[in-house]
Amino acid sequence: MNKDSEETFEYVFKTHFKGLYAYACTLIRDSIMAEEIVQNIFYRLWEKNEQLSIRESVSGYLYRSVYHESLNYLKHLKVREAYHQYAMNQEQSGNNTQQNLELKELEERLSVALSELPEKCRTIFQMCRFEELKYKEIAERLDLPVKTVENQMGKALKLLRLKLVDFLPASFLLFFLMPS
Numbered sequence: 001m002n003k004d005s006e007e008t009f010e011y012v013f014k015t016h017f018k019g020l021y022a023y024a025c026t027l028i029r030d031s032i033m034a035e036e037i038v039q040n041i042f043y044r045l046w047e048k049n050e051q052l053s054i055r056e057s058v059s060g061y062l063y064r065s066v067y068h069e070s071l072n073y074l075k076h077l078k079v080r081e082a083y084h085q086y087a088m089n090q091e092q093s094g095n096n097t098q099q100n101l102e103l104k105e106l107e108e109r110l111s112v113a114l115s116e117l118p119e120k121c122r123t124i125f126q127m128c129r130f131e132e133l134k135y136k137e138i139a140e141r142l143d144l145p146v147k148t149v150e151n152q153m154g155k156a157l158k159l160l161r162l163k164l165v166d167f168l169p170a171s172f173l174l175f176f177l178m179p180s
Contacts (some may be wrong), residue, residue: 027070041065113163125156
């Protein structure tokens with residue numbers, strides 16, 4: 001086959017395209033890529049016809065070309081999927097590392113802020129937020145009026161909000177630093 005013989009090329013194309021396309025579809029299960037693979041093979045056949053030396057039948061050459069091209073495509077998909085999984089794992093581990101660092105910094109800043117509270121204020125806050133006691137239970141344990149517990153809790157929340165407002169996300173502020 002040579003470039004001067006467009007009729008021969010057209011005959012080969014029309015004779016084998018549907019079969020090659022169906023074969024590629026069964027190999028890669030993607031009709032669009034199957035069509036592209038077959039078209040690329042015919043394109044190369046047309047472009048490199050003078051350098052090609054087909055020793056067996058044209059049909060055998062074309063089917064073998066579709067087979068190898070399809071395998072290359074599937075290998076490429078596997079490599080791309082492996083890279084995608086790797087990138088997602090890296091992103092997740094990076095996010096976890098970032099979250100762990102932020103959580104550690106938050107714990108340190110909260111600890112410092114709590115240590116700066118007056119003792120009674122700190123004790124009431126810790127009993128309320130960490131031991132999850134009600135104001136009435138705290139008042140009974142500390143032998144204080146409930147109103148004093150409420151006032152001390154309000155004072156603690158106000159001071160902690162001021163010290164941590166630039167660092168804390170809104171959800172944390174709502175949970176820990178809002179009145180019960």
